[in-house]
Amino acid sequence: MIQYKELKTMAEMEQMQELEGRVWGMATLPTHQTLTAVKNGGIIVGAYADSKLVGFSYGFAGFDNGKSYLCSHMLGIDSAYRSQGIGETLKQRQREIAIQKGYDMMKWTYDPLETRNAYLNLTKLNGICNTYIENCYGEMQDGFNKGLPSDRFEIHWHLKSPYVVEKQLVNPENPIALNTLTYNQAGLPAFHKGKQPPELTEYSYSINIPKDFQGLKAASQDLAMDWRLQTRELFQKLFKAGYAAVRLKALENYGKYIFVRKENLDLGGDQS
Structure with a gap:
């Protein structure tokens, strides 16, 4: 049985640091930094199997345009x-x-080509994204990110909004597809851009991405890079036009992103 609790002590920071090293295989956060963060508005939640820490979520206080968030x-x-x-x-x-x-907003980033993360952040949690950050963390050397620009979606989780609290569904029946996923001679998923509308005015659009991006990257770095750059262009085009x-x-065999206009979402009056 998994048990959950908020982490607050130096011993718990050390447990988190050890797990962090095993998960990402790169330099870890200093324990003095994580302890200071939780003493100043940050939140770390740990998941324990028996007495072993097997998962954590770490957040610190943020501030933007006069508003605080996690x-x-x-x-x-x-x-x-x-x-x-x-x-x-x-x-x-x-x-x-x-x-x-006292927070009403939480933000975080993830690689938009990772379907597992996208499904959790958007479909399960009702987060939304209308912000794309090119090469967000520069050149990363861990196994998940090495070799590609570290592009990221920035998730906005409107914690107390009707959209999140009521888990409002947004599942349009026939979104307009902006690309298709085909397979090359090696059986690997390739990006194919469809005919692009001169303006984005429909209720909803979709973009297909590979189900296993890490597997694709291991098989063909060139193909993975093509997916990164081609989807980057379409994501940014949609966000610029007001979609989320x-x-x-x-x-x-693939994941399908759904986009609608942000103004159509019930975010409780907060469109930030």
Whole structure:
């Protein structure tokens, strides 16, 4: 049975640091920094199997345009405990604590070509994204990111909005597809751009991405780079036109992003 609790002590920071190293295989955050963060508005929630820390979600206080928010910087789960709903529960516990502390917004980033993360952030949690950051963290050397620009979606989680609280569904029946996913002679998924409308005016659009981007990258770095650059162009075009990513449909061999106009979402009067 997995148990969850807020992490506050130096010993717990050390447990988080050890798990962080195993998850990403790169330099870890100093424990003095994480401890200071939680003493100044930050929140770390840990998931324990017996007495072993197997997952954590780490966030620190952020501030932008006169408003505070929680920047949820890391979500790490031991490889032996993935696909068990731990990530979703960690986020929900972090949300509960954030509201208690006075936050109404949480933000974090993820690689838009990672379907597992997209499904959690958009479909399960009802986060939204209308912000694309090119090469957000520069050249990263860990196994997940090495070799490609570290482009990121920035998720905005409107913690107390009807859209999140009521888990409002946005599943348009026939979104207009802006690309298709085909397979090359090696059986690898390739990006194919469809005919592009001169203006984006429809209720909803979709973009298809590979189901297993890490597997694709291992098989063909060139093909992975093409996906990065081609989708970057389409994502930025949609966001510039006022659309937001609201869902990732997990299909058998690929994921399908769904976009609608942000103004159509019930965010409780907060469109930031």
